[in-house]
Amino acid sequence: MKLTIGxxxxxxxxxxxxxxxxRSYRPILHPETCTDCGLxxxxxxxxxxxxxxxxxxxxxxxxxxxxxxxxxxxxxxxxMIVEEK
Amino acid sequence: MSAKLxxxxxxELLAPGHRACPGCGTAIAVRLILKATGRDVILVSPxxxxxxxxxxxxxxxxxxxxxxxxxxxxxxxxxxxxxxxxVKGSSTKVVVIAGDGGTFDIGMGGLSGxxxxxxxxxxxxxxxxxxxxxxxxxxxxxxxxxxxxxxxHGRRAWxxxxxxxxxxxxxxxxxxxxVATASxxxxxxxxNKIKKALSxxxxxxxxxxxxxxxxxxxxxxxxIEMARLAAQTGLTPLFExxxxxVTKVRKIKDxxxxxxxxxAQSRFRHLFQREGxxxxxxxxxxxxxxxxxxxxxxx
Amino acid sequence: MKLHETKGxxxxxxxxxxxxxxxxxxxPGVISAYPxxxxxxxxxxxxxxxxxxxLAAEYLRxxxxxxxxxxxxxxxxxxxxxxxxxxxxxxxxxTEVLYNMAGTRLPVVISAANRTLSAPxxxxxxxxxxxxxxxxxxxxxxxxxxxxxxxxxxxxxxxxEDPEILLPVMVCMDGWLITHTFEPVEVAxxxxxxxxxxxxxxxxxxxxxxxxxxxxxxxxxxxxEFRYMVHQAQxxxxxxxxxxxxxxxxxxxxxxxxLIEAYRTEGAEILILAMGTMVGTIKxxxxxxxxAGHKVGLIKIxxxxxxxxxxxxxxTQSAKAVAVLDNNISLGAFGALAADxxxxxxxxxRRPAILPCIIGLGGREITIDSIKSIVERAHxxxxxxxxxxxxxxxxxxxxxx
Numbered sequence: 001m002k003l004t005i006g007x008x009x010x011x012x013x014x015x016x017x018x019x020x021x022x023r024s025y026r027p028i029l030h031p032e033t034c035t036d037c038g039l040x041x042x043x044x045x046x047x048x049x050x051x052x053x054x055x056x057x058x059x060x061x062x063x064x065x066x067x068x069x070x071x072x073x074x075x076x077x078x079x080m081i082v083e084e085k
Numbered sequence: 086m087s088a089k090l091x092x093x094x095x096x097e098l099l100a101p102g103h104r105a106c107p108g109c110g111t112a113i114a115v116r117l118i119l120k121a122t123g124r125d126v127i128l129v130s131p132x133x134x135x136x137x138x139x140x141x142x143x144x145x146x147x148x149x150x151x152x153x154x155x156x157x158x159x160x161x162x163x164x165x166x167x168x169x170x171x172v173k174g175s176s177t178k179v180v181v182i183a184g185d186g187g188t189f190d191i192g193m194g195g196l197s198g199x200x201x202x203x204x205x206x207x208x209x210x211x212x213x214x215x216x217x218x219x220x221x222x223x224x225x226x227x228x229x230x231x232x233x234x235x236x237x238h239g240r241r242a243w244x245x246x247x248x249x250x251x252x253x254x255x256x257x258x259x260x261x262x263x264v265a266t267a268s269x270x271x272x273x274x275x276x277n278k279i280k281k282a283l284s285x286x287x288x289x290x291x292x293x294x295x296x297x298x299x300x301x302x303x304x305x306x307x308x309i310e311m312a313r314l315a316a317q318t319g320l321t322p323l324f325e326x327x328x329x330x331v332t333k334v335r336k337i338k339d340x341x342x343x344x345x346x347x348x349a350q351s352r353f354r355h356l357f358q359r360e361g362x363x364x365x366x367x368x369x370x371x372x373x374x375x376x377x378x379x380x381x382x383x384x
Numbered sequence: 385m386k387l388h389e390t391k392g393x394x395x396x397x398x399x400x401x402x403x404x405x406x407x408x409x410x411x412p413g414v415i416s417a418y419p420x421x422x423x424x425x426x427x428x429x430x431x432x433x434x435x436x437x438x439l440a441a442e443y444l445r446x447x448x449x450x451x452x453x454x455x456x457x458x459x460x461x462x463x464x465x466x467x468x469x470x471x472x473x474x475x476x477x478x479t480e481v482l483y484n485m486a487g488t489r490l491p492v493v494i495s496a497a498n499r500t501l502s503a504p505x506x507x508x509x510x511x512x513x514x515x516x517x518x519x520x521x522x523x524x525x526x527x528x529x530x531x532x533x534x535x536x537x538x539x540x541x542x543x544x545e546d547p548e549i550l551l552p553v554m555v556c557m558d559g560w561l562i563t564h565t566f567e568p569v570e571v572a573x574x575x576x577x578x579x580x581x582x583x584x585x586x587x588x589x590x591x592x593x594x595x596x597x598x599x600x601x602x603x604x605x606x607x608x609e610f611r612y613m614v615h616q617a618q619x620x621x622x623x624x625x626x627x628x629x630x631x632x633x634x635x636x637x638x639x640x641x642x643l644i645e646a647y648r649t650e651g652a653e654i655l656i657l658a659m660g661t662m663v664g665t666i667k668x669x670x671x672x673x674x675x676a677g678h679k680v681g682l683i684k685i686x687x688x689x690x691x692x693x694x695x696x697x698x699x700t701q702s703a704k705a706v707a708v709l710d711n712n713i714s715l716g717a718f719g720a721l722a723a724d725x726x727x728x729x730x731x732x733x734r735r736p737a738i739l740p741c742i743i744g745l746g747g748r749e750i751t752i753d754s755i756k757s758i759v760e761r762a763h764x765x766x767x768x769x770x771x772x773x774x775x776x777x778x779x780x781x782x783x784x785x
Contacts, residue, residue: 003609005550006489007142007602008588011595014102014146022107042090042272043309045105045112047097062101066108067306127462127590136599142606145597150590152461153599154454155484161451165414165458165466166590168442172413172464177592195454198447
């Protein structure tokens with residue numbers, strides 16, 4: 001790997017950094033309770049929640065387990081459970 | 086509740102894998118900012134939390150052009166970029182995303198110059214109310230009586246002894262066309278304000294309250310809740326100013342007492358544990374009341 | 385003031401006007417500067433050219449030198465040719481940005497109207513200001529007169545923008561002695577400059593079509609290599625500086641030296657090393673001394689960074705003593721040029737004695753007699769006299785101390 005001039009680099013290299021390993025808790029989304037409001041996806045600091053069908057899905061590769069999605073979900077569709085290592 | 090902002094899996098212009106702390110308010114703010122700007126933007130950020138978590142060499146999360154120069158010169162660098170884009174005949178927007186340290190303190194001179202030159206730049210301050218990246222030292226944005234590592238409460242001190250610098254007023258005093266404050270708790274409002282700002286020619290200033298769970302001392306899942314409480318107590322008034330006049334205010338129904346906000350954060354916990362704390366809390370309530378009067382917050 | 389179209393003709397003009405015209409003809413897209421004596425006339429002339437429509441550039445009037453340097457940093461990052469100018473305190477205020485510029489490999493050209501540093505405050509010239517930037521990675525050329533100042537700016541853009549160099553280039557010229565002095569100068573035509581200097585083609589720039597991240601942070605496993613890359617670019621610049629000077633000679637008929645100029649060095653027993661306008665005085669002094677039979681010569685240092693170590697080793701081999709004239713001082717130690725020369729020659733088998741001299745600080749006049757006194761001292765050192773314990777402070781006024 002050769003260094004680039006001026007330490008300038010290309011986009012989205014961060015995807016190689018799997019921040020999912022940081023988790024102590026993981027969110028579980030229950031689609032049956034989900035009202036499809038989308039607040040979880042809006043508020044995720046790590047862009048880890050995305051729409052799927054009429055509910056939402058979590059990208060566990062990067063999810064740091066902060067729990068904002070569970071906290072903000074108005075219908076209680078997201079629960080935080082202990083991350084099993 | 087606001088309408089769905091993310092309707093389908095759309096490309097994220099701030100890619101995952103960045104090194105923000107879990108629950109980082111600034112990361113949320115940046116995602117929302119990028120939803121408003123889209124791809125046709127050049128971003129500049131000074132040294133700070135955002136720069137640190139979003140620029141490890143070869144691990145950049147940015148899907149748009151982004152430049153980190155130094156700590157004090159984001160506004161001046163953005164000025165040069167804006168001038169260069171005029172030379173190239175480009176309509177790409179120039180947006181600064183800077184922390185409170187780089188805005189209220191060390192970047193003030195250059196920022197004032199950018200405002201004064203009337204350049205077409207949107208300057209957004211992600212305000213986490215201290216120098217968080219370097220370990221929670223106070224900035225001119227740190228609210229009155231907050232405990233930080235350089236304004237700690239102690240036997241002879243109650244924490245930060247100066248009120249929060251009124252940057253929106255300072256920005257407006259330059260005669261710039263648009264100034265606004267925004268909150269993570271109202272994401273659609275934040276996006277609307279950014280889009281409105283981008284539609285106006287000239288310098289614009291938007292300050293976003295970005296709660297920091299590490300620096301303020303609250304559980305990482307409560308970031309949005311803290312932003313909500315800050316707004317609902319009147320401590321973070323949400324308003325727009327156009328050409329120096331307040332034109333829109335987010336009114337508060339049943340304004341909450343500041344205690345509910347303060348007791349949820351360890352940076353204010355000393356106010357509840359020490360003798361005389363109640364008297365100090367009353368001073369913070371007075372700040373909230375003054376905001377409410379000044380901006381007509383109570384509905 | 386109209387841009388001169390006077391091919392093949394010299395006209396008497398202020399040095400600042402010569403520089404402004406050279407810069408204007410290099411077609412900078414963004415200019416930004418903050419006033420400080422004695423740089424002011426350069427940036428005022430450029431402002432007038434823009435105001436009259438003779439120069440199509442965006443001219444940013446900024447709040448400080450820090451912002452001026454930052455603005456051209458941003459403009460260069462956005463892929464546009466950019467220029468700034470400063471002196472003295474202004475250069476120090478720009479320092480952080482200039483280091484950043486070199487590390488980010490942005491090819492900005494900077495005019496430095498040399499002026500001494502506070503405290504005490506003085507607006508008189510010496511090279512303390514630019515010398516204090518010598519570690520930054522910026523290429524530094526020191527010019528001897530207004531014509532060279534004009535010529536060097538045109539070469540500077542070409543050197544800076546070379547894809548194997550991509551470093552800021554600073555053209556250093558003595559404040560007042562060049563900037564405010566009226567001399568005959570031949571100003572290049574736009575056509576000739578366009579032929580010599582093609583449009584700027586950035587290697588990398590801020591562009592949504594190809595999003596890049598500038599200003600990443602790096603760890604201990606890579607920083608040394610990033611520094612080494614700049615150091616390598618500086619070494620490569622030694623070739624490019626000479627090439628640009630020779631190419632300029634081809635196109636414009638003038639050559640002021642590449643990395644150095646060797647003036648009457650053949651068979652010299654005593655060599656003088658110097659930079660800046662004092663070179664003109666030294667050449668006069670040498671002509672007089674050679675006329676009287678003294679074997680004395682001058683090595684004009686034109687490129688101070690990169691440091692012309694190879695040329696110096698070659699040219700100083702047979703000399704008995706080298707008087708290094710520093711128009712600066714690293715207080716508590718030596719002049720910068722003397723320190724660099726000493727290390728450069730330290731391991732040579734045949735090397736001259738070194739007489740480090742501090743001269744002309746804060747505009748103290750440098751006369752032919754000053755030079756002759758230096759040569760005399762150099763002879764003493766060459767003939768086995770006690771090596772100097774400290775630098776020879778030329779024309780110091782002991783009665784004030």
